[in-house]
Amino acid sequence: MSTSTPRRLPGGTHPGRLTELLWHSVSAGDEHAATALVLRALEEGADPESVLLDVIGAVQGRVGEEWAANRITVAQEHAATAINERAVSALALHPSTRTPVTRGRITVACVDGEWHALPARLLGEVLKLRGWHVDYLGAQVPTPHLISHLHMTRADVVALSSSIAVRLPAAHAAITACQAVGVPVLVGGAAFGRQGRYATLLGADAWAPDARAAADRLAAGPLSRPQPGHQQIDDLPHLADQEYTLVVRHRDALVRKVFTALEDAFPALRAYTDTQRDRTAEDLAHIVEFLATALYTGDDELFTEFVGWTARVLEARGVPAQSLPPALSLLARELGDFPRATRILRRGTEALSTDHPTAAGNTA
Numbered sequence: 001m002s003t004s005t006p007r008r009l010p011g012g013t014h015p016g017r018l019t020e021l022l023w024h025s026v027s028a029g030d031e032h033a034a035t036a037l038v039l040r041a042l043e044e045g046a047d048p049e050s051v052l053l054d055v056i057g058a059v060q061g062r063v064g065e066e067w068a069a070n071r072i073t074v075a076q077e078h079a080a081t082a083i084n085e086r087a088v089s090a091l092a093l094h095p096s097t098r099t100p101v102t103r104g105r106i107t108v109a110c111v112d113g114e115w116h117a118l119p120a121r122l123l124g125e126v127l128k129l130r131g132w133h134v135d136y137l138g139a140q141v142p143t144p145h146l147i148s149h150l151h152m153t154r155a156d157v158v159a160l161s162s163s164i165a166v167r168l169p170a171a172h173a174a175i176t177a178c179q180a181v182g183v184p185v186l187v188g189g190a191a192f193g194r195q196g197r198y199a200t201l202l203g204a205d206a207w208a209p210d211a212r213a214a215a216d217r218l219a220a221g222p223l224s225r226p227q228p229g230h231q232q233i234d235d236l237p238h239l240a241d242q243e244y245t246l247v248v249r250h251r252d253a254l255v256r257k258v259f260t261a262l263e264d265a266f267p268a269l270r271a272y273t274d275t276q277r278d279r280t281a282e283d284l285a286h287i288v289e290f291l292a293t294a295l296y297t298g299d300d301e302l303f304t305e306f307v308g309w310t311a312r313v314l315e316a317r318g319v320p321a322q323s324l325p326p327a328l329s330l331l332a333r334e335l336g337d338f339p340r341a342t343r344i345l346r347r348g349t350e351a352l353s354t355d356h357p358t359a360a361g362n363t364a
Helices: 016-026 031-043 048-068 072-091 116-129 143-153 167-182 194-201 211-217 236-239 243-249 251-265 267-271 274-297 300-317 321-334 339-355
Strands: 106-111 133-138 157-161 185-188
Touching: 016 031, 016 048, 016 072, 031 048, 031 072, 048 072, 048 211, 048 300, 072 116, 106 116, 106 143, 106 274, 106 300, 116 133, 116 157, 116 211, 133 143, 133 185, 133 321, 143 167, 167 185, 167 236, 167 274, 185 321, 236 243, 236 339, 243 251, 243 274, 243 339, 251 267, 251 274, 267 321, 274 300, 300 321, 300 339, 321 339
Parallel strands: 106 133, 106 157, 157 185
Antiparallel strands: none
16 A cells, blocks of 8 residues: 555645535536636645545545445436546646656556546556656557557556456456566556455556555566466466356356246346346346356455445345345356356355345245
């Protein structure tokens, strides 16, 4: 973790006060007020890095929390994120943020399939402030295009961002590919788990919990050049059982079969509206995706944490979480020949019984 502390604003104002003001502008959908607030803070002498991380970054974190608690809609979440992105752009163009390049060249990108780009953008802007030449590639960068870019630019290091754990297989492919062309990789984002446990598992050269810590780590010294010849299977020998591959290959069929059988196992589903049925199918698809990712990483906890989070989100939306245990049971029945998958599903059901007893109650 970084030991640096947020810098106070002129006149002793703490970034927390500016954060509240920005939140009010963002939540009201007022782009002009949001950008004006950020620019005024810079003109009054605020530290640009603190505005990026302790203000804009903090507001974006609150946006996610408000969505999970069902206090804002998906549309409002997207609108708020867009306003925060514009605030970052306004800050990046302000004269106070112009910093000469005194360090090396770094490529900052989101892994393929990852569309939460703001954390990577914040990192890119912090690194510019710290004197790096930054190539920011944005969201959902296919690995072949990332490697082509590295060949053209001769970057010293790659920083990869991912917020959702189901992108870990794509992250692993990107990490391995970058290392194969001799470029070390620093990773960050919620996808990599507490204390970056999946970063270590997938062979990343470094991990940081946030943008400030990432910049501090890179300032401490260059990352070691990776050894050639490394393969993905070297990190995850359990993939030889093919369970991950087969679950991914038959994912759509699994969702269809379980959804059809769920009407008998959870009769309340028959009374759902078309919209509720569509959402249930989406939830099943997410469950299968996270099951596949748990199979990929060999970490049952990845799945049990997701199931618990899903139960909380459903409860916040007034949706019965009782559909989860029968869905997990039906998936286990379909995957009866897959010992790791059935164990993970069983543990997911046990976690629901312990942490969300109402979800494991009467489903008739």
